Amino acid sequence: MITSIRNVTFALAAFLAVAMPAVASELGDDGLHKEDWFALTFRDMADDIRAAKADNKRLAIIFEQRGCIYCAAMHEKLLSDPEVRDYIKANFKVVQYNMFGDEEVTDLDGEVLTEKKAARKWGYVFTPTIVFLPDEVPAGKTVAEAAVATMPGAFGKWTFLDMFRWVREKGYEKDEHFQIYHARHIKELRAAGKLDAE
Template sequence: MRRLLVLLVLLCTVSPAPTLAQIGDEVLPPVFVETLLELPDDAAQAAKSGKRLLLYFGQVGCPYCKEFMQTSFAQKTIVEQTAKHFLSIAFNIFGDREVTWFDGKTRSEKELAKFLKVQFTPTLLLLDEKGGIIGRINGFYPPHRFSAALDYSARRLEGKLSFAEHMKAVPQTGASATLNEQPFFMKPPFNLARKPGAKPLAVLFETRHCAPCDELHKEGFKRDRILAALSHFDVARISLSGREALTTPDGRRSNAEAWGRELRISYTPSVVFFDDRGREVFRLEAYVRSFHFASSLEYVGSGAYRTEPEFQRFLQQRAEHLKAGGDQPDLWR
């Protein structure tokens, strides 16, 4: 028995350090762990320590993922908050590792990303103990908003209010106290009802005191390529806290605040795109630079979403097309 104990001690002593999670060649912060990707088991194990699952979806060469890691996980408070309350697992949206979801089915990473309708990187999912998605972050969030999103799950607030309602209350700092105007915005009262053959509709949801909103107006809306693309859309700007009456794209009467709540808008600026039948076909729900904003306009305006359901693949194809024509796209501008 003593010999067995000694042998076990030696095995523990020489065991290699835990493998650091990574996507491609990019090593992720130590708060992300490698597991067998049996997510029901991972959730049960996390629950024993009072934790929940935080699922991160990224890809190789993603500038927003890099920015997210370098900003949020460079802050000690966020690292401590994540480590204390979450078991964090990372996935490559084009990866092949096998993952068992809570329905008992095993899928590859890329199949799981499709199943969960992951359209942006980074995307983060906040799960409860049974695998229910209680919060979803589609795209880049700045640190203070990411921390607030983590707080929603850590404090078990889903029984009191929706994730969108929680995030709506998170203050935006260092930004304009008034909404920015643009000459191409539709004028109220808003009749957004669509008719066959009409232009696609882009609905921009904003709030006051929103620094990313200010940047969209100062940077994105100043670029010729974006302005040219917007000319093929009807563009309405809606205040997320507004009470003005409107007609929704599918012909219903509502008001700005109620409609934003119905659409579960939790981040500003958000842009929701509708086709000529009033159906939502795509949305942007996070901070995006000009290349990605212009690409989203082309994705919808050209109708490419009908044949290519994965926006990231469309982005890759567009970047390759631009490179072939001698235009080197800057993904972070």
């Protein structure tokens, strides 16, 4: 009897582990999902680029907003996936921005403004929007002008992860466009039997 109860308990625990999505993030007071590995900074873009480089990482900023179902999906389905999360943690310093927030931000051109004014100035209107910055601080440019890539929206796992890989490998400096890079990677995954569909 005890053995059968243990077996049922074990089977139920195993079922729940597979059936329930892994949600690593918590909801903050601002209504945004928080990852414990996101960087907390003074939001000085030049300092953040330098700090990321000192850690042998690249800087990525993520604009989100309260109630954004696509932001929630990004956290619950993508950033909770160990393969995605571990790659990003190892290679990027990620700073979260609130599309309608009032935290102070210092742009690369020296202008000090709020998160919501920065989003307008830089032209970001969708959430989530992930902005990838260069590994060196550019002279006199804004974040939007200096960005090496921008990913508006939450995509499937491989598109999402490939964008981070493409930026880390400085694909934007090479002849292979991101879409070609991504298509090549998907073909390699399928050939290896690791992928049915994106």
